Amino acid sequence: MRILVTGTAGFIGYHIARRLLADGHRVTGIDGMTPYYDVTLKRQRHTMLRAFDTFACNEFMLEDAQAVGDAFARCRPELVIHLAAQAGVRYSLENPGAYINANLVGTYNVLEQVRQHAPGHLMMASTSSVYGANRDLPFVESQRCDHPLSLYAATKKAAEELAHSYSYLWKIPVTAFRFFTVYGPWGRPDMALFRFTDSMLHDRPIDVYNNGDMARDFTYIDDLVEAVRLLCTKPPCKAGESDPGASPVAPYRVINIGNGQPVSLLAFIAAIEKALGRTAIRNNLPMQPGDMPRTWADCSALQALTGFAPATPVQAGVDEFVAWYRDYYRVPAATAPTEQDCGHAL
Structure with missing residues (x-):
């Protein structure tokens, strides 16, 4: 086509x-x-x-x-x-x-x-x-x-x-x-997964809105x-x-x-911590204007039309993103990227 x-x-x-x-x-x-x-x-x-x-x-x-x-x-x-x-x-x-x-x-x-x-x-x-x-x-x-x-x-x-x-x-x-x-490899730098991964590898705190009381599908x-x-x-x-x-x-x-099941923000952060082998430094903040506290998709229409339903576990997806990030920015497993590294794409 x-x-x-x-x-x-x-x-x-x-x-x-x-x-x-x-x-x-x-x-x-x-x-x-x-x-x-x-x-x-x-x-x-x-x-x-x-x-x-x-x-x-x-x-x-x-x-x-x-x-x-x-x-x-x-x-x-x-x-x-x-x-x-x-x-x-x-x-x-x-x-x-x-x-x-x-x-x-x-x-x-x-x-x-x-x-x-x-x-x-x-x-x-x-x-x-x-x-x-x-x-x-x-x-x-x-x-x-x-x-x-x-x-x-x-x-x-x-x-x-x-x-x-x-x-x-x-x-x-x-x-x-x-x-x-x-989310996933080649993801947007303004999204939580990219920002959290980047900050944690640089030993910077991550901003956690609504003190972590949020969930996303x-x-x-x-x-x-x-x-x-x-x-x-x-x-x-x-x-x-x-x-x-x-x-x-x-x-x-x-x-x-959507994936059809909400995951708490704190569980999402835990998945990133596991993938990186690092513990996040959290900066708890209030809810931001315009944010939604929770999202959760009913995907029965998608499944009825296609026979397909998204089902990738969050930990598996986060692991794939972290692997891509390390490769793209040339980050060894135990070190953070330098400013020069972060500006250089493979």
């Missing part, structure tokens, strides 16, 4: 694109290379993808409507996977404009091209953060999501609503994924990729499909992708 993927230099986009390329598809990648975190890491991901001669690389922001249109015209995609976004709950307090531009304007530009080029399926990333103030656990796709707790969550929910309207008006098959705390990256791969060929073909996230009026659905 000819597949257009946005956000291919990002953590999730890189892994999904690599799997699609390995499966023999032609992938056109788009990424804006924003400096939200280390651009060197993003460029290294694209370098890995360029090893496939069926990968076409484009670097521009999705807010550039002309560039988006040109990329669609060149690719003529049969499938679109829209993953690019401004991520991060806490950063949305500092730079809200980045979320409006990337998550709303950028998504609108993608939707306009999907309307014009009519691929067989649009798949797009959303987030567990849209469940916001909901307290009924586990989170089910049919729950109302009217009370986001952060601007990040609000823009992602708004992007879902934009996609639903396009799906209804122009009969575009759309699947929106609600990802739950994805941690989802290993390989499980997420497999779920997305299986859903690629399962577009919602009509309104009112049987899964809980299906729209009654449009060929549109939302799907949770």
Whole structure:
């Protein structure tokens, strides 16, 4: 298939694109290379993808409507996977404009091209953060999501609503994924696993919010990729499909992708300590604005559609990340990386 993927230099986009390329598809990648975190890491991901001669690389922001249109015209995609976004709950307090531009304007530009080029399926990333103030656990796709707790969550929910309207008006098959705390090798430096690992190897304290009284449904990256791969060929073909996230009026659905069981933050830290052979120095802090105390995905719709359910144990996933981190930053088992080492990618 000819597949257009946005956000291919990002953590999730890189892994999904690599799997699609390995499966023999032609992938056109788009990424804006924003400096939200280390651009060197993003460029290294694209370098890995360029090893496939069926990968076409484009670097521009999705807010550039002309560039988006040109990329669609060149690719003529049969499938679109829209993953690019401004991520991060806490950063949305500092730079809200980045979320409006990337998550709303950028998504609108993608939707306009999907309307014009009519691929067989649009798949797009959303987030567990849209469940916001909901307290009924586990989170089910049919729950109302009217009370986001952060601007990040609000823009992602708004992007879902934009996609639903396009799906209804122009009969575009759309699947929106609600990802739950994805982690693994090549992960984002702003995420807890990367920050905790880096701080512990440098004997720095780690910031533990709400004194550790939090839980997340941690989802290993390989499980997420497999779920997305299986859903690629399962577009919602009509309104009112049987899964809980299906729209009654449009060929549109939302799907949770999570591990299906929450893990406490303290248990997650213990898994990192075990993988590193070090004890964390904890700096206990209050809950941060916009954070959710707990997430937990009901993945029965995913399993019903694909026969697959993510199941990688957290310790196994953390071990894989720590092994990647040591290799990427050339960190021997008993020492911490120097500043020079941390700036050098293999």
